[in-house]
Amino acid sequence: MIRSRIIGSGSFLPENKVLNNDLVKFMDTSDEWIFQRSGIRSRYYADKSQATSDLGLIASQRALENAGVKKEEIDLILCATISPDHEFPGTGCFLQAKLGLSGIPAIDVRQQCSSFIYAIAQADAFIRMGMYKKILVTACEIQSKALDFSTAGRDVTVLFGDGAGSVVIEAVDVKDPTKERCILSSHLHADGSFAKELWLQAPGSAYQERMTQAMMNNTEDHPKMNGKLVFVHAVKRMPEAIQEALNFNNLKISDIDLFLFHQANIRINEATAKVLGIPEEKIFNTIERFGNTTSATIPLGIDTAVKEGKLKPGMLVASAAFGSGFTWASSIYRW
């Protein structure tokens, strides 16, 4: 039967490493507060000259090289981002042009922190239906250019960083998907009634004028978050999503070799682990070093885990994410 498998990964972090103490110069915060509340020590910011697709380009090239796939073999680009180069066209189109792949389709995936899992679910479905054979999934983000660096924006700003991660997914003929290297399943959810609890409201067509000076004066062009509410929902939905994927595949926590969660707050991942009884050594977190790179956290985590020898061929991996929308999702795949 035709299934899809991830055959390579790549990632990119900009050069500018920003420590918690560097943020103290702009806002009333401290290394202690940020680390205790979120587990973050540092994050990376893109150069002002870089666009989101520039980060995605490097991660994509590295993933193609790692997979041993020539760019001309790619049938489709799925580009996950909430920090697009421009409002339109999609960042996938800019990425496609920079890769020199004119002609193939490029789809943007806009499900915020859950985007990467939404994207691999789409790649998996396209491959299972026989429409495409090799798909590049790239998640790339420049959050630093949208953040409010005054004290008023500190609750959001200290959490986010820039970066990109990419994987190459190909069609594979398998006899037993439970034992061979492939994506077993993905599970996607959203609840738009919470859309305004974590959002970047302007510019937007919902207003009589899509962008005004008043909106900028109100800092509506910076992301806003009801942090406590997001936290409460995240610690409920993340374990639910993992349990759903385990049940669907008749698996138990002990069958999973590595958990690669979204990186929003170390406390969310610790709470998820506690609810599900996941031993600490089975979880790979990058938040301390990279912060929350939104859609890029999971592929960045995959590539980092591979490079650091934590993710090895044959391992069964479970990923889950929660984010703005609200959206949440999970996936189980054999590496």
Ligand code: COA
């Ligand atoms: N530095 C110092 N103090 C800060 C601060 C910062 N960066 N951000 C907020 N504070 C202050 C608040 O103003 C508040 O002060 P007050 O008590 O005088 O009003 C105090 O710290 C406590 O704030 P609170 O919001 O209660 O903290 P918290 O324990 O809920 O932690 C978050 C805040 C944002 C870390 C936490 O709510 C969280 O992680 N939420 C989920 C975020 C998330 O996952 N987002 C992405 C989803 S993809």
